[in-house]
Amino acid sequence: MANEIMKIVGASLPRLEGMDKASGSAVYVEDLYRPGMLHGALLLSPHPHARIVSCDTSRAAALPGVRAVVCGSDFPERRVGVFVKDEVILAQGKVRYAGEPVAAVAARSLAIARAAAALIVVEYEPLPAVLSIDQALAANAPLVHENLERYVFRMPARARRNIIWEVDLAQGDVDAAWAQCDAIVEGIYETQAQYHAYLETNGVLAEADQSGNLTVWASCQSVHHVQTRIAEELGLPMSKIRVAVPRVGGAFGGKHASNLHSIAAALALKAKAPVKLVLTRTEDFEMQRSRHPVRIHLRTGARSDGTILAREARLLFDGGAYADESPAVMSFASLMVRGCYRIPHVRVHGTAVYTNKLRAGSFRAFGNPQATFAGESQIDELALKLGIDPVALRRKNLMQDGDYWIGGHRVAVCSAGRCLDRLIESVRAAPPLPPPRRERRRGIGYSMLASICGLMGTSASVHLRGDGTVALSTGVVDIGQGSDTTLAQICAELLGLPIESVSYGAPDTAVSPYNWKTAASRSTYMTGRAVAGGSNHLKEQILRHAADMLESAEADLEFRSGGRVGVVGVPGRELSFAQIAQHSLYVAGGPIIGVSGLVFDGPPFDPKRATVERFAFDNLGVYIFGAQAVEVEVDEATGQVAVLRAWSAHDVGRAINPASVEGQIQGAFVQGLGYALTEEMVWNDGRLINPSLAEYAVPGIEDVPFGVHPIILEEPEPTGPFGAKGVGEPALSGVAAAIANAIAQAFNGARPRRLPMTPERVLDAIEPPAGQA
Amino acid sequence: MKLHLPESLDEAVALLQTYEEARCLAGGQTLVAMLNANLLFPDALIGLKRIKSLDGIERKADGAVAIGAMTPHRAIAESSQFGAAQAILGEAARGIAHPPIRNFGTIGGSIAHADPAADLPTALAAAAATVEIYGPKGARTVPVEDFFVSYLTTVLEPGEIVTCIHVPRGPDAARCAYYKLSRIAGDLAILSVAVVVAIQDGICTEARIALGGCGPTPIRLTAADRALVGEPISDRSIARASEALAAECRPFDDFRATARYRLRVMPRIVRRTILSAAGRA
C-alpha cells in the first residue's frame, strides 16, 4: 500500500516500552548490577539544627568489608546551587534539617554498609531551630544560614536573615482601585508539604574507572542536568562524567536532582569501584524534597456587576533548609496567582524563607497548585458576596485571545473560555447521581487553571540507519509520562515511517543531544519541536541524496509513506530509505543525520506594562489553559469528603497520543486529589513524623472515583510540533480549589482554607466549634 | 537472628523460653514490616505456620465459634460460620488493609500486636470474645478486653502464645455493625465503632459497644451498654451511651487526627453505627 496515509500523530499507540514494564523486564536503577559492585548507605542527621562538633568515621572504616567512607570534608568547601549557592552535598559545620546527609559508606554488602554507617560517631551541639514561616521571620530568629551575604546569588534577591528571595510584580494602581470596588473579599490560604511519592525511590549507581572517569546511572529527570550538578558538586570537568538513565519509576519534579548522585560518585571515586545507593522509602521522605508549604494572603475586589478590578497577594513560601528551586517556584506562583482573568490592578509580593526543615523544591505544577487553590477559592468567595453564579463570574472576567498576562506576555490563543464551555457541556450532559445517603451533602465546584510549557534548551538527532529505519535520540527522560512514544510518533509521522521503524535511544550524556530536563510540561512542546526540526533536517538530506541517485532535481521528488522517495508523477521510479542509506554509507555523501536544537526565547517581561522585580527566570514558555469541575459528597457528621466524579478540560494544542494525554490529565488530577484531601508531611519538633507510605496517606484506588473524565481541546499552538502544547502538570493545579468550592457550594459558603482538607478541617469549617463561629 | 518453625505448641513455647528476646511470627504482615524498618531486633522468630491446630474456624454446638490464631483475615472475611452477632468479625475483617494483607495477616497476630486502631480488637470486644493462651504454665483464657493492657501491650507473659479466639453465639435477635473512619481506604482507623445489639419486640435487650482509636486499648463500658438496654433504641438512649463512653475516651493526637477531633466525632459515629446495627434485620 504505497500511498497509505500515515496516521501516527493523533493515534493512541501503545507505549514502546509498555510490554517490558508490564511483564517485569524493564530495568530500573535498583535492578542494575555491575561487576565488583559495592553497596552504599547513608547517615542522616537526627537534628533539625545542630553544630557538628566532631565526626569520627574510624570504627566504620575499620569494619571488614567497608571500602570507602565519606563525610562533608571529602567535598569541595565551595557551596553549590542553581539560584543560591548555599548547599553542600554532605553537611559541613552544621546540619540544617533532620534527614540531611552527614556521611556515607560503601561496602561489600548492603548489610555491612548499613552497619558501618551506624558506627559513625557524630557529636552534635543542638541549636535552636526555625520550624515555621513565622519563626523564620521573627525579629530574633536563629539564622539557618549565618553567612548569607557571602553566598553567590544568580541575581539580586533581597536576601537577608532567613529570607532567601523576594519577588514583586505589579500593574495598575491597586491602592486606588479598592475604592472603586463594591465588594472585596480577603482571606488567608495555607497549603502543606506534599511528598512526590513516586513508586520508585531515588537511587543511583556510580562507577569510577582507574583513571577517575565516572559513569553514573541515575533515576532522574535529566542526564544532562545530573551531569551538570555532579560536575559542580565534585568540582570535576563534565568530560569526566557520563550520566545515563535506566527506566524511571516516576519523578514528578522530585528527581531533578539529589545529593545522592554526588555522594555515590564520591564513594565510587574513593573506592574505585561501582557503588549502588538506593534510598529507603523513609530516607527518601526525609532527605529528598517536598512541595512548598505556602501561606497566601489574598484580596480581590470587584464592581457590583462582577467586573473584577483588583487583586493583591502576599505569598510566603517555606523553602526549608536550602534555597534549591524556591526562587523559581515562588516566582512562578507569584506570576500565576492573578489567574487567567482581566484584572487591571494587581500587586503580588512573594517571599521565600529558610527553615530547619527538608528543602522544598520542584513538584509537578511548580507553585501553581498553591496559587490556584487561593486564587480560585477566592473567585467563588467573591461570587457569593456579589450574588453572582461562580461560573458566570469567571466567564465575565476571563482573558481573551490576544490579552496580556501580568508581566506583559501576550497570549495569542487564550482558550480558557473554550475550556470552560466544553467543561460545562460535559457536566450538564452527565447523568444525575442517585440521591445522597443520610447526613451527606453534595456539591459541584469549579476551577480555572493556567500554566506554561517551555523553558530552556533542548535538541534532537535523527540518524538514518543502513536498513532505512531511524534512530531518534534526544535527552528527554521518559519518567512515565510517555515521551519516548510521543516523540517517536512525531518523528515517524514526519518521515512517513511506521512507528516500529523508529527507535528511541536511552538518554546518555555520552551520546544524547542536550536537553535541560523533563519538567515544566515541556517535553512534547519543546523537544517535540526539536524532533520535528531534526526529522525535517533528515528529510532535506535524504532528498539531496535521492536527487543525486535518481539524477533528478529535488523539486521533482516526493516522499512516499513507508520510507521511500520517488519522482513526482512516475510511480515506479523511487528509492527506499534503505537504498538511500546504503548509498550514503558506502558510495557517496556520507551518513545521513538530522539535527535540530532550540532554546525557548519568547518575549521577555514588558517593563512598560508591569513592574517585575527579581523574577527568578527570564523566559518561560507558551501559556496553556484548562478548566476543572469536581462533584463531592461531604459527610456532615465527620467532615469527610468523597470525590464522586470529576471533569478536567485542557487545551493541549494537538494530542499527539490522546491516550497518553488522558493519562496525564487523570494522573495529575488524582495527585491533586491527594494534595487536596489526604496528603501532608507532618513535622513535630523538626522531625518528620510520618515518613513512610503506611503513615503518609497516598490515595489508593478506592479513594478515587472511577470517573475522572478528561476533556481534550485541540487549538493548535503555531510554534508547537503539529500544534501540540504541554499537558503534564496543569490538571493538578485546580483540584484543591474545585473541591473547596464544591464543599462551599454544599454548605452555604463555608469552606476550608487550609490543605489538606482533612475531615477535621472540613468539619471545623462547616460547623465551627462553639466560640469560633 | 534465628528462625524456628516448630510443629507443636509445646515445642514453640519451649523455644520462646530459650531466647532473651524471641517473637512469635504469625502472618508477618506487621512484624516483618517492623523488622524491615529496624524497629525490632529480636534474637529469634518462632514461626507458627506449621502448628496445624492453630488454623481454621470451627462452629461449636452451642453456636460459639473458635477461631484459630493463625486464621487469616480473608478466611474470617469470607466465613459463613458466623451467627448474627459474630458477623461483626467478618465485617471488620473485610475492612482490614487490602486483599494481599488479608490473605496472610492473622487474627492472632493482629490481637497480639494490640494496636488500638486495628479493626479486629474492637470488633472482638463488641463480640464478647475470649482469648485462649498457651504457655509454660499451660492454657488460660482471658476476656478480650482484659487481654489488652495498653498501647501495643497485652497480658501475654514470656513464653505465652495466643492459640485461639472464642466468640460466643451472642444474644438472640442480635444485629451488628462496624464502622471505621479512616483517612484512606485500608488505613488504620482514625476511630472505629463496633456495635452488637439485640432487639426484641422493639426493645433493646442487650448491647455491646466498643470503640477503637479512642485510647491505648479498645474501649468498652458496661455503663454505656446499659444505657441502651430496656427501651427502644432512641436518640436519648444513644446520647446516654455516648456520654458514658466519652468519659472513658483517652485518644491521642497523631498524624491521622487530633484527639479533639476524635472526641468530637465519636458520639456521631457511635450514633450512626448503633442506628445502622438496629436497622439491620
Next chain:
Amino acid sequence: MTQPERLPVALMVNGETQEVLIEAEATLLSVLREHLQLTGSKRGCNQGVCGACTVLIDGRAGRSCLALAATLAEAEITTIEGIRDDPVGARVIAALVEGAAVQCGFCTPGMVIALTELLRAKDRPDLAEIRDALSGNLCRCTGYQKIVAAALTLASNGHGE
C-alpha cells in the same frame, strides 16, 4: 560485625526449585531480587503498603517484602516473571499495555499479579471487585482510571480461566 548465620532453603519459584543460602530475616523480595535476579518484583516501600512487590504465594497474592523467605520452603511462588507465561497473566499484561494503563511501570507488575489472582478466581468480576482486588496497589501516575478500564475490558470479555 559477626557473620550472620545462613540457612539453606529450597524455594519453588515459577515452577522451578532453587536452592538459596539466606539469612533468617531475608524477605522473599530480597531473595527474589538479589539471589535469583528476578527483579520484576519491585521494592517501593518495604512495608507492605505500596504493592509493587506483590507475588503469588500458593496462588494467593501476597507481599514478598513481608514474607520471610526461610518460611516458604513448602510454598509455590509465582512472580511476574512466571505470570507473563500464564494464560491469564499474559492477557492481563496485554490489556494493561493496550489500554494505556502503564506509565512509569513501577507498580505494574504488582497490578498484574493482583488482577491475575482476581481473574483466576472470578471470570467476570464487577467494578467493586476489581477495585477491591487492586486496593492494595498504589499507582502514582495513572490516577487508576485506565487500569480499571483495562480490567473492566478483560472482565467483560470473560478473560479469566
